[in-house]
Amino acid sequence: MIVREKPRLWDLLTAMRGSVVPHIVRPLLFLTGFALVVVWLDHFTPYVPKLETSAYATFGIGLSLFLGFRNNAAYDRWWEARKLWGGMLADMRSLARETDVFVPDAAERRTILHLAIAFVHAHRLHLRGQKLTAESDVPETARALAGTPHPPCTALDRMNSVIARAHREGRIDGFGARALTTRMSSIALQQAGCERIFNTPLPFVYSLLIYRTTFLYCMMLPFALNSATGWMTPIFVGVVAYMFLGLAEVTEELAHPFGLQPNGLALDAICRAVEISFAPHLGTEPPPPLRPVNYYLI
Amino acid sequence: MIVREKPRLWDLLTAMRGSVVPHIVRPLLFLTGFALVVVWLDHFTPYVPKLETSAYATFGIGLSLFLGFRNNAAYDRWWEARKLWGGMLADMRSLARETDVFVPDAAERRTILHLAIAFVHAHRLHLRGQKLTAESDVPETARALAGTPHPPCTALDRMNSVIARAHREGRIDGFGARALTTRMSSIALQQAGCERIFNTPLPFVYSLLIYRTTFLYCMMLPFALNSATGWMTPIFVGVVAYMFLGLAEVTEELAHPFGLQPNGLALDAICRAVEISFAPHLGTEPPPPLRPVNYYLI
Amino acid sequence: MIVREKPRLWDLLTAMRGSVVPHIVRPLLFLTGFALVVVWLDHFTPYVPKLETSAYATFGIGLSLFLGFRNNAAYDRWWEARKLWGGMLADMRSLARETDVFVPDAAERRTILHLAIAFVHAHRLHLRGQKLTAESDVPETARALAGTPHPPCTALDRMNSVIARAHREGRIDGFGARALTTRMSSIALQQAGCERIFNTPLPFVYSLLIYRTTFLYCMMLPFALNSATGWMTPIFVGVVAYMFLGLAEVTEELAHPFGLQPNGLALDAICRAVEISFAPHLGTEPPPPLRPVNYYLI
Amino acid sequence: MIVREKPRLWDLLTAMRGSVVPHIVRPLLFLTGFALVVVWLDHFTPYVPKLETSAYATFGIGLSLFLGFRNNAAYDRWWEARKLWGGMLADMRSLARETDVFVPDAAERRTILHLAIAFVHAHRLHLRGQKLTAESDVPETARALAGTPHPPCTALDRMNSVIARAHREGRIDGFGARALTTRMSSIALQQAGCERIFNTPLPFVYSLLIYRTTFLYCMMLPFALNSATGWMTPIFVGVVAYMFLGLAEVTEELAHPFGLQPNGLALDAICRAVEISFAPHLGTEPPPPLRPVNYYLI
């Protein structure tokens, strides 16, 4: 995730990092070139048809509907994903505090918290499509989950086994068991929410409709503008295409909020925040928070 | 549900699978043909009236209002349905964990979880309008529900009877009974949410308004464009009709999120995820997750 | 509520049932006639002023703002009302299950469930503005509420008295009392939500703004279109008026979701669903679900 | 709050009560007069500049963004305020029922309910910016709060003291204490929600942007329309200004939902509904519900 103060205007206008320009440079060049060809043909031949610009506005309606909708839907996914991880952080802090209150055995408290740390890392890797192996760069307890069918669920199941055993053997009373299972179910809800966003892309048909309409729009634009704007047409087409293809690209990125691309969420930093919050409860030194490197926080 | 990575641009522009083109090809041909007739008549007779294009924009306002609204409403239904099934998955995992904590009798634990599996399959068939029979392709315990008036409710009622009996006979204490009934009521809420979406279509009147306005719009379009775009008019009309009828068709599909059409939700895959999550609690081998076949996951 | 599969295109274009045309036929005729007069006057006299169409677009902005907002607000009311009744159904099912778990006395269980049935019927009549009398077509227990100041609240109060007495006399323990009062408060929340929608119409001032602006818009339209569209102007005005007045009428209907008009919610069917869900708990035969008659479900 | 059935069309077009016309009549006259001066000057002098109308559309974009946003934000505040009071009513009814179940002492039950009535009245006055004095037109118990720093909080604190004492002295058991403190915290949440809306206006900067842009828009309108619409320009400007200033005024009203203006919420009626709901629990005769006077319900 890119984290930077509002840059000065000049930086805003020229920044390349975080810009979508590199991703859409090829269709941009194609559309600009196409416009150039149209203008050139129109200049030397009488065969290029004209479109009235106001007739053209019809397309704009459809395009703004499609892009506006998709932008909202993609941003909602991104922000909901962030909310789920924020709720997860809160759940983890509450879990640590509730074990202090309801689990009298210090060793069991530590086991639960270490498994919780394993869970957040396994969950993070799962959402990023990375396989958890014995070599993954995660804490010891998380690596112990390598090879299980669904590592995050296994971590939660193991936490639950600790609680179940302690409850049956009388070390956690009914109130504690209710408090901790309620917490576990809240964590499971956040987890399932993230898996939902991860497993269910935006309906594919929108991608088809949007890219097709955007391309048709941009390819018809020279016929509409040509007679009025002449040789400036390719520039104009390029700018319009930048605007619409850029937005389409942004929505594509935001709709997958768990990736490592510039606008992906900083899951590593949140996992670290969990570790920092657990430190006083584990009696360990808190690790330093992750800081953005070159405005980029993973 | 279609699940595929963002395809390359060329695939986006030409893909037929997942496209709505096949569903709207007949009205598309009709409208394009109608435009052709209008242009032809206008070419040879003086009787074809003209519409000023800017006057025409008035329609665009209405059309974008109707389509924009309906698209949002349909997508919200689709996404809410997905959220409800995501919450159901979380509830199922929490149910399995809470039985571990609060139900000491292993046989009763297994009975509850098997009935829960029966529930999710019966619920899935119910939402897809499929009758649950003794031959349905569902687990044994679900088939046992065949013939009951409302199989999903019966499954939950049977789970509840197990809990009620165990509570009365003292095998589940008050805390456990509260935990499990709270979980059951959360499941019932997700279930009723799905039934709500299944039973309550978008208000019928919107379909009337949208299809009528779209047709009027597309049939008036040749009169508006004719003088400016000439023989290109039918192409133009075809593209506009593709855009608007395509969106209307998409919203029709998304508004019924439990169907088996390309944009329907992958309920089978979620039922399988429940079975995978239950495996460690039942002491069985987890079945493999469902994978998309030809980009298509049911 | 109209419940029908997506009809064939021809039916969509000609259906009258569920259409708003009958409700707006008088203003439609008035506006079309007015346009005819303007065109006729313009044809024979030089005194009819002209409006430039692009100047006219200014109005479209306002109109689309008003109508778009009101449509969303009205649909949200309708859908929220449906959600509340869906939540009520879930609460009722959970209530039946929780009485199984926490209320050991079968007679008290039956009393509670019969009062719950009385509640949903009384609540339905209340929301439809119908007085509950000893002759109302509702179950016996509901008719017993006739004459009380607020029948739905009385039903809930009586349920509560049963619970309170049983708790004081030790037949329901603390856990059960907590479970049942929590359920009662959830029902009360759904009830208050419905009463909120019933008692609080959309702010009246919007009706004024919308109807006034729509009329002004449609009455100015002939002056704007006249010179371009000539004798087709009345048709054009009629179509535009259909679109905008139709939407205004739809929003009026949806904003009152509890009525018996074609787009009202099928409250009878939901009350029946509650009775079906209660049957196994009461040990009675479930009544058949209500089916749409002529596509219409009450 | 204005409560009336959908009036007949003629009433809609002429109603003054509930209309915003009286509030915006001065700027309306100013803008219309200004347009008249512009037209007059243009008629007799060559110095009046012309604006092309399509260039003018640029403004419409900004204006519709600002007004559309503000309208949604204001309505959301209004509707959220209504939801909070609806939730409060449900909480009050649940409180009455829970005291029946969990508070065995009848005198303590009555004390709690009387303090709850005092709370809703004190809360209502607080949100309307009215000081609670010993002469306020509220029930006896509410007047007893006069002079305290924050009367609604004091009422809740006193209710809480009753519960705390009864719990410590063993008249309310642990389950009851949990049930009642949970209810109290739900009430506190609704209360804080209302105070949030009351204390935090919409960001002031939007008022500046909207009023400035609206005025600029309406003052430039004559220069754009003049050549096309001639002496009809002032009428046109007046209608456009009515539409936009009217909407701005409506949003101003709705953004303060607790006021006594025609679109303010009917808080008195809700407070009365609380009293009616409490009557059976207090053993008193329920007061009659408040009815709208001249379509107006406070």
Place this chain on the structure above:
Amino acid sequence: MIVREKPRLWDLLTAMRGSVVPHIVRPLLFLTGFALVVVWLDHFTPYVPKLETSAYATFGIGLSLFLGFRNNAAYDRWWEARKLWGGMLADMRSLARETDVFVPDAAERRTILHLAIAFVHAHRLHLRGQKLTAESDVPETARALAGTPHPPCTALDRMNSVIARAHREGRIDGFGARALTTRMSSIALQQAGCERIFNTPLPFVYSLLIYRTTFLYCMMLPFALNSATGWMTPIFVGVVAYMFLGLAEVTEELAHPFGLQPNGLALDAICRAVEISFAPHLGTEPPPPLRPVNYYLI
């Protein structure tokens, strides 16, 4: 936060305080100057190209999509932040009441409440990016947190330790422990929500797209308007730029709701409200509420 009654119209049109004009005066001057140069060049040379204004409308679509989206997203952040602090206030009041009910030891009650006051101040400083030191202008107990890695979390952890110890030593029973840990977890959720807004800016790529498109739009405007509006063009461009850059600037401010800028939230006033609410529970004199100074409340 600026708090003022709706000012008179004249004040609205001329107010500078709270206006964004000072922040955007430089790009405004630049764009106006640029327009002046274009007009001047066009007046004396034939080389300045013309853009047709209706072609130009294409840009408006994109711009309104971007600005409309960003405005909604920014306002939602601001309002959600306010909701979280409102929920925090409610939680604090409920905490005070629950300690009265469930914590019999007066000294422990006071300790918990003083730590809660420390928490809200530490949380406020954290969200404003201010370091908590032994010299910070906060209550004594908050200053005691200076030097800890995460002062707000430390405050909550210390509250939790008090509860845990009292529970283990039998001074708080199971019901109380559940009530208080539930309250703590609600506070932790509100806290994590605020940290989410604080740590996760709006995706950077939107800033790029918006500022670039706005600048391109405003720099092309003179070419489009020039021939129609002549020497009035710079004024026109200035007004349009004010509208769009102003909105962009507003969204930038609202997207950071915890700052001290004119539209930042009044966190100091809410912290004070917590202290006022605690006073009766601590047996101290409530401090006076904070009042706006020169319409400005911090």
